[in-house]
Amino acid sequence: MTFLFFIFAALTLFGGIGVVVNRNPVTSAFSMILSFLGLAALFIQLNAYLVGVLQILVYAGAIMVLFLFIIMLLDIPKAENKRFPVFTLGASVVVVVSFVTLVIAVITKSGVGAAKLPAIEAQKGPGQSDVHQIGELLFSTYWFPVQIVAVLLLVATVGVVVLSKRELK
Amino acid sequence: MESALTLDHFLIVSGFLFAIGLAGVLVRRNIIVIFMCLELMLSAANLTLVAFSRFNVHEGQPSYEGHVLLFFIITVAAAEVAVGLAIIVALYRSRETTDVGKLNTMKN
Known part of the structure; x- marks a missing residue:
């Protein structure tokens, strides 16, 4: 180890x-x-x-x-x-x-x-895996930051498209 | 199983990784390599977060809040890299260089 x-x-x-x-x-x-x-x-x-x-x-x-x-x-x-x-x-x-x-x-x-x-402790059953725990936190306690991040990704995508356009005025 | 690893091990690796990234940002002249070194520093911070969350065991389970924060950091880093590289490409189109020594004015 x-x-x-x-x-x-x-x-x-x-x-x-x-x-x-x-x-x-x-x-x-x-x-x-x-x-x-x-x-x-x-x-x-x-x-x-x-x-x-x-x-x-x-x-x-x-x-x-x-x-x-x-x-x-x-x-x-x-x-x-x-x-x-x-x-x-x-x-x-x-x-x-x-x-x-x-x-x-x-x-x-x-x-x-x-x-x-x-x-x-050893994980008991499928509900105890770290993926499950993180997913549960993301969609309960941290649901609002998830929405914000979704908007951020959209903004980034649009921003990249705008920046990459050749005729940047 | 008792392991000989302590929090020190992970924090010092993280500190060294951050220092390497910092050295790269200061020394290198190529803007893309500087950007990669920034990502390296971000990853060093990620390692610290995961280490602290792993050592904060509560009722036999590590604290998963750190992992959630890391999830957000990785998402924001991905968006940041996309936008940053688009800016670098736009910069290269107008200046034909990636040397930060030559990119010293905002206007042409």
Whole structure:
């Protein structure tokens, strides 16, 4: 269990590093798919089966296909051949190192993270699965946000069509 | 089964993933790669949400509110990517570049 966690965490982080380091955007996109697969495995390890499947279907599937489609459509020149500017590189190293230090300091000092993975009871029957529980919450407590999200998706679709029209006045 | 994993493990992986995304946003010049790094940061936040909801066990079941929030985040992220990529395509049509260094004015 712990062994699998480290494998998938490493997969996630190396995929993330690949996105940043690769010069070719297509390679970046494929590294990102790798990273999302590792992340989905981490979700499944946290007993979030529906979320893990959604991560693969929506992120690694739909969103990354969209990215690859746009990258190939725009036909971007092979890479940014210039080196990264020293100032930008230095500034980002400072920002990232201080952020990581902050996160680790907060996590270790607060003691909230020391909690062991608590056992959850075996699921009794089909009504107890996480899909069932999430569905019940979505269509009872959170029915209004679901409606809002439906409108948001419609607005996004219309917006994309309007933006993609060639004669944008 | 008692597992050796703690909340720390997941939070630190999430923090590192967020830091990688942040580094990408700051360092890269290609607007599409910057957008991908933004998605990476969003996913890091998702991992934190799922970890906290899994460790908040109540009557033998994890709290599913975090999963519901994640469902909404994934939906909004999908809409955001669609609109963002449409904007990038429109930008590329008028400027013929995806380098953020050259995209420094709103008007032509």
